[in-house]
Amino acid sequence: MKRKLTFILATLLLGACIGAKASPVEDRNDLITYYKQIFPDIKFEDYIYGTLSMNTSAKSQYDDIMAFPPYAIDLDKGQKVWESPFKNGKQFSSCFPDGGKNVAGIYPYYDKATARVVTFENAINACLRANGEQDLSYGESEMGLLTAYARSLSDGMKINVRVEGVDALAAYEKGKAYYYTRRGQLNFSCASCHVNNAGKFLRGDQLSMMIGQASHWPEFLAGTDIVTLQKRFMQCNRNTREIPLKANSEEYNDLEYFLTYMSNGLPMQSPVYRK
């Protein structure tokens, strides 16, 4: 009897640790509580700044750079593509409510009809296809520049990703499982770095908290090198010495779904500068 009780308790504890049976709401609340303990002085709204929120001088340097962003010319290119008419005379704005303003925060969403997660990039390609145009490659700079502008139309919108229904929950759970699974020769999970060691230094790199990470994509790394969120997944996969997956793979889309849900309630800003 005693043994059985210990077993039940142990299972419960384990469940609490990895959040195995918790709902998305509980997962998110647990993480918020956890990060509050590690970062008692950082405001929740500032989690969108990642490591910048942990370093006042780096943050003020960042603010200066963002006043005159070095990627302004690149962003103009994205705007031009967004505004250029397709061969049929229509524009991207025709594919989204309100011409594409304040829409990006609901992505990714789970689409019951196609039984898959739909990212904002998927919606861009669906728009191109519906208008008889060619898809753009996922993760490449053309898609990056276009979405940098398209997402900027949603600046300030609060992220509002929904996980409703059994199938949506299953996709969320797959993304979550990916996040917490160790892989690669170095045996890290995403959580090893961004949950367990958030705020610590890996050599010269301080590690950002996971909540807030999905709010500001794409990024211009070093000012001009454009990186989409899923490109960043690839870079982090390489940190663990494993072969990255493909942009727009089902695994990455599920991961993006989970990760973006975790940033719910935080304001979007695109694009941003990062070192």
Added chain:
Amino acid sequence: MPIKTIIFLFFIATLNCANLCLAADGVNEKSYGQSLTFDSKKGNCLACHAIPSEPKAVFPGNIGAPFAKIKQRFPDRAKLRAQIWDATVSNPNSSMPPFGRNKILTEQEIDQVTDYIQGL
């Protein structure tokens, strides 16, 4: 023999010689253990551990404890080696990569790193 092959063989020969020379010399043995510890493609221990007694160990990470008084903390060399070989044995949640189990370092390299760390 194509020139590429010759260059390759020459390269291998130099590598072997370098290894032999290192093995023959105790001082170099230590510095070899140190370079394995520092090398970001090998131990990369500095990613997580500081070495307060070593001025060359700049910008270390702080995920693991600094390497200091290791002999006091690990009087048993086998225990120290085991920690490096697979840290998840003593702590399943450890963030430290399992250098032996996942063959990040060879058995010989683990010995060299162990010897170097134990001297700190």
